Amino acid sequence: QLQAFGGGLVQAGDSLRLSCVASGSTFSSYIMGWFRQAPGKEREFVAAISRDGSSTYYIDSVRGRFTISRDNAKNTAYLQMNSLKPADTAVFYCARGRFGMNWKSALFTPRDFGAWGHGTLVTVSS
Numbered sequence: 001q002l003q004a005f006g007g008g009l010v011q012a013g014d015s016l017r018l019s020c021v022a023s024g025s026t027f028s029s030y031i032m033g034w035f036r037q038a039p040g041k042e043r044e045f046v047a048a049i050s051r052d053g054s055s056t057y058y059i060d061s062v063r064g065r066f067t068i069s070r071d072n073a074k075n076t077a078y079l080q081m082n083s084l085k086p087a088d089t090a091v092f093y094c095a096r097g098r099f100g101m102n103w104k105s106a107l108f109t110p111r112d113f114g115a116w117g118h119g120t121l122v123t124v125s126s
Helices: none
Strands: 002-005 008-011 016-022 032-037 044-049 056-058 066-071 076-081 090-097 113-116 120-125
Touching: 002 090, 016 032, 016 090, 016 120, 032 066, 032 076, 044 066, 044 076, 044 090, 056 066, 076 090
Parallel strands: 008 120
Antiparallel strands: 002 016, 016 076, 032 044, 032 090, 044 056, 066 076, 090 113, 090 120
16 A cells, blocks of 8 residues: 655645555565656656665656655655646556566656555646
């Protein structure tokens, strides 16, 4: 089970940190990812992090502004979002990669992930 929280209403240029807490004792066995879904749009991959946290991948629109990280001792993944823009407004979801999935430094798709948390809404006003 995954629980994401930390969303809210902020102004353009502000920062937010999303957290995703996973239950169970095998958190470190999974690649973790963040997706987002804006109103009227499909769910979009945002970032992923490898099992040990040594590798990360971002979509171009957030690279340099967002940072994904994880603390395996706390079963938690994070998404630090800086310099937020109105275009970042969306419901953000954390997701757990499918067991045994290989890391790739490329776009992930929703089918790469087998468990999802409830979303947390991020609203960025201009």
